Amino acid sequence: MVLASPLQVSAQQPASAAAKVYAEVCAACHATGVANAPKLGDRVAWSPLIKEGQAVLTAHAWVGVRAMPAKGGRPDLSLEAFSGAVAHMARAAGGDWKEPDAAMLGRIRAEEAKRIAALKAKK
Numbered sequence: 001m002v003l004a005s006p007l008q009v010s011a012q013q014p015a016s017a018a019a020k021v022y023a024e025v026c027a028a029c030h031a032t033g034v035a036n037a038p039k040l041g042d043r044v045a046w047s048p049l050i051k052e053g054q055a056v057l058t059a060h061a062w063v064g065v066r067a068m069p070a071k072g073g074r075p076d077l078s079l080e081a082f083s084g085a086v087a088h089m090a091r092a093a094g095g096d097w098k099e100p101d102a103a104m105l106g107r108i109r110a111e112e113a114k115r116i117a118a119l120k121a122k123k
């Protein structure tokens, strides 16, 4: 039996901040597909979502959509952290999504406002 030496462990890259948020918050549902959450790396499930575009999809998930709780159920999560985790999942399913910069965060905020207005209009 070969045991991993401490050297091998410390040589690994630290997980990116987005991967950390994913692991701590999103994986609870998105690793196994709780309540039909699109699973990490499931290209079939993610392909239509990726097509919605980064600003729209991130804003809808941030506001909450069907069984997806707003902010992943963590009200203390920042939009930066949340949107990074969305990009992390999109990349895992083959999407070419970058960590959101200030311009993208602005577009997400604009989509968020539109979404909230649309949801209010329905009531």
Ligand code: HEC
Binding pocket: 021, 022, 025, 026, 027, 028, 029, 030, 034, 035, 036, 037, 038, 049, 057, 058, 060, 061, 065, 066, 067, 068, 069, 071, 072, 073, 082, 085, 086
């Ligand atoms: C409590 C379980 C749960 C947690 C935690 C959770 N999600 Fe979800 N998520 C879901 C479910 C369920 C869906 C599918 C919603 C549907 O289509 O009914 C979903 C859908 C999504 C979608 C697709 C939204 C759409 O428009 O169809 C995105 C993006 C997403 N989640 C991102 C995240 C991110 C990022 C996190 C972590 C910060 C997270 N989720 C944490 C349950 C969860």
